[in-house]
Amino acid sequence: MTATPPPRVTIKDVAARAGVSKGAVSLAFNHKPGLSEATRDRIFRAARELGWAPSSTARTLAGSRVDVVGLAVCRPARLLGLEPFYMEFISGVESVLVERSCSLLLRLVRSPEEEVGLMESWWRGRQIGGSILVDFRADDPRPAVAGRLGLPVVAVGHPSLTGGLTSVWTDDATAVTEAVRYLAALGHRRIARVGGAAALGHTSIRTTAFDEAVRSLEPAARAWQVATDFSGDAGARATRSLLAAAPGERPTAIVYDNDIMAVAGLSVAAEMGLRVPDDVSLLAWDDSQLCRLTHPTLSAMSHDVHGFGAEVARTLFGTITGEGPGSHPVPTPVLTPRGSTAPP
Amino acid sequence: MTATPPPRVTIKDVAARAGVSKGAVSLAFNHKPGLSEATRDRIFRAARELGWAPSSTARTLAGSRVDVVGLAVCRPARLLGLEPFYMEFISGVESVLVERSCSLLLRLVRSPEEEVGLMESWWRGRQIGGSILVDFRADDPRPAVAGRLGLPVVAVGHPSLTGGLTSVWTDDATAVTEAVRYLAALGHRRIARVGGAAALGHTSIRTTAFDEAVRSLEPAARAWQVATDFSGDAGARATRSLLAAAPGERPTAIVYDNDIMAVAGLSVAAEMGLRVPDDVSLLAWDDSQLCRLTHPTLSAMSHDVHGFGAEVARTLFGTITGEGPGSHPVPTPVLTPRGSTAPP
DNA sequence: GCACCTTACTGAACCGGTAAAGTCTCTATT
DNA sequence: AATAGAGACTTTACCGGTTCAGTAAGGTGC
CATH class of the missing domain: 1.10.260 (434 Repressor (Amino-terminal Domain))
Structure with missing residues (x-):
């Protein structure tokens, strides 16, 4: 070039x-x-x-600040377009970056290894002053790499996943528990969850919490969990198979890990002749505007994704300016009941 | 920093x-x-x-290539999260950038003026090797600025809007006409369109084309058009006001400028007790996965947004390597009939 | 009137590369 | 044996800023 x-x-x-x-x-x-x-x-x-304006390239080389932060996202490109989450997250990040005249260097990668390589070359090439790390997996290599390179990063994910890095996270376990308790309080005793990608750390946190929450219900309740790739199609498939059982044997409430899948679930229920919320209750996660656009509207665990992104960016600046590692919880997603949940 | x-x-x-x-x-x-x-x-x-890896900063300064391209998006941050279009577009752009080890510098701006300023400082600061320009308006200042700076850019938008810049565009006028003809062929004679932001060039192209297409129908038909900000809420509001009229006086078909608004319209129709497609037909634009997740599924003008982004990136590389200005049409959105359209 | 500070600014080195010109060695040619 | 030429490197001069050790001019105190 x-x-x-x-x-x-x-x-x-x-x-x-x-x-x-x-x-x-x-x-x-x-x-x-x-x-x-x-x-x-x-x-x-x-x-x-x-x-004239000073050349930031020359400034960077001359050893002062770097005014770019990196974000690599490792998800299939076609799914990303669908996830309202990311764009909203990014817009939150941007809102803080703009104040400091920083820009966001964005890259979609296909594998965690590629992401690690990218981090190295961005950092070595002095292209970025710091980076945001998302989608942590079990035994994620990134904490070690960031440590070795001395690259200032902030990890988006629960501290148990992010290997000692400064992290910003929502308390998914508590939120899942709240969701289950809410559905139980409505009287549901057969509760399913359509989860996200199994490899992702926050998915397994939710899976465990869901299991425990349902297990601890009195009187005893039954649980189902399905893993997906977060796509609407996968959500539809999962819903279809959950609802295919006989009326007394199928879940009366389903929790989804994002709102796209919940929308898909809504449509599957309609297609199967089931009424929402009379025959089955649905509960979404993330709560983008989408949840208020369906009919019935979707109850959701809502979550200020924009603010979350902003907090991540602020924390990153803290790390860049030398703050030690820390754990920054942001508010737990809160249940927003709408039209898709009711007693069974 | x-x-x-x-x-x-x-x-x-x-x-x-x-x-x-x-x-x-x-x-x-x-x-x-x-x-x-x-x-x-x-x-x-x-x-x-x-x-060790070479420092791209130093390389840039030493006068060789710049391996970053810029993209500034001027829309309210909160709306962007909702628009499946952008993320998918970006992922298409990325798919080409990755092949050439280029990265995308992304920035959300609040005004066209801010965007112009950003372009200048990015270019002067040698942060980018070229830029993608989107959302053209009437009398857009960007072509002049790009020319003055010598900044290689590719404009996303119809050549009539992009002031002589190399442009990549879809033939919105033809697509709108096709949409109208399709609805007319089903027998609709009262057709509405819920358009996007009036200030945007492609919105006015669609508005004009819609008007002409409806006007040229035999027997005569009636048209409504409403401008919105692309948000689901605005789409819902517009739909409500269109459908509030007496049965014989309201549109029997509505075309939406994006799919979020179409989803909102679907839900408004349900809430008003109207059946889709029996009482009113709905037709979406862009056709993200969302259109297949609703019930009924949404008929849409579909459009390979990912491929569109890829073509934009390829064209940008062409411009950067010195190709003269050109016009690159990509395939016209094609009508995909699904469950939301039927004879009135 | 002289030493001593400030203040305001200059000059040169440096950041980490690239690129073009220069040097040295070895082989092929006449 | 002298000459040319190619191959393999090295040297040096930038790129466009930042930074820091000077330096010259003007003000203070005694």
Whole structure:
């Protein structure tokens, strides 16, 4: 990739026009002391007249800040488009980055190994000042790599998954328990969960919590759990197989790990002639706007994804500026009852 | 944003370890002639042992390639999360970037002016090698700016909007016409369209085309058009007001500019006690997976958004490598009839 | 009137690479 | 044996900033 001929203005031109040295221009643009107001003005005027802005590449090389943070996402591209979660998360991250004139370097990768390689080359190549790590798995290699490289990162995920890295997380276990208790309180005793990708750490946290929550119900209840890839199709398939059993043998309530699958579940129920919530209750997760657009509206575990992203970005800046590792819980998803849940 | 102390390996260390000069290492890593196989091997081995990768920052500064492309999106952050379009578009772009080891610099901006400023500073700061421009408006300032800066860009939008820039576009006018003809063929004579943001160029192209298409129907038909902000809520509101009229006075078919609004429309119809498609037909646009997850499934103008993104990225590389301006149409969205459309 | 500070600014080194010109050695040619 | 030429490297000059050790001018105190 070759760049076009760059007849670009540099600090030297500005210095010449203002009648000072490059050093003076640098001082002015970094708001450092050691210049008279008059000179400062002259420099800024010259820069404005020439349309000059400092090259962040050169600045980076000269050893000061890096104003880019990285985010690699390891999920099949086609699924990502569907997940309202990511775009909203990213927009939250951006909202904080913008304040500090930082940009987000985004990359979709196909495997955790590729992601690790990318982190290394981004960091070594001084392209990023820090990175956001998402979708932790069991025995994730990234904490070790980040440690070895000295790369400032913030991990999105429960501290039990993120190997000592600074982490930002929601208490999924508690949220799952709350969801189960809510459904139980409505009278449900046959409860299913359509989970996300089994390899993901937060999925197994939810799986365990769900199991325990249902097991601890009085009187005894029955549980089902299915793993999916988060896609609507998988959610539809899972729902179909759960609801295929005889009326007394099938779940009366289903919890979904994201809202796309819940929407799919809603449609499967309709297609099978089951009424929601009379015949079966559905409960979504994440609660994007989508949940309020269906009919019936979807009850959901809602969650300020935008704010979550913002907190992640703030935490990352903390890490970059040298704060030690820490654990930053954000508010637990809260149950928002709507039209898709009712007593069985 | 200060970086952590960087005890990082540089080209000098590699050169020392391999017993050659920096120049030799540079030659090796750029696969240029002038080195013996043996030396090349020694250099690569040394680099591997030290875990070195060339700093793209330094490379950029030294005047060679820039391996980052920019994308600024000017829409309210909270809406973006909802739009399946963008993530899918981005994933298409990425699919091509990855092949060339390029990354995407993403930024959400709040105004066209901010976007213009960002382009300037990205380009001046040598942060990007080129940029993707989306969401063109009437009298958009970006073509002029890109021209003035010499910034290689590709515009996503109809050539009539993109002021002579290389553009990649779908033929929205034809697609709208096809949608209208399809509904007319089913027998609809009262057709509405819930459009996107009025300020956007492609919205006005669709608006004009819709108007003409309906006007040219025989026997005469009636048209409604409403502008929205693309959000589900706005789509719901628009649908409610369209369907509030007396049965003989309201549209029997509604076309939506994206699928989120169509989903919202579906739910509004249900809430108003109208059956889809018996009482009213709905037709979505973009056709993400969402359209197949509702009940009834949504008929849609479908569109390979991923492929669209990929084509945009390929075209951008063309522009960066000096290809002259061009117009790259991608396939017109094609009508995919599903369960939400039927004769009135 | 002289030593001593500040203040305001300059000059040069440096960041980690690339690129073009220069050097040295070895082989082929006349 | 002298000359040319190719191959394999090295040297050096940037790229566009930052940083830091100077330095010259003006102000203070005694």
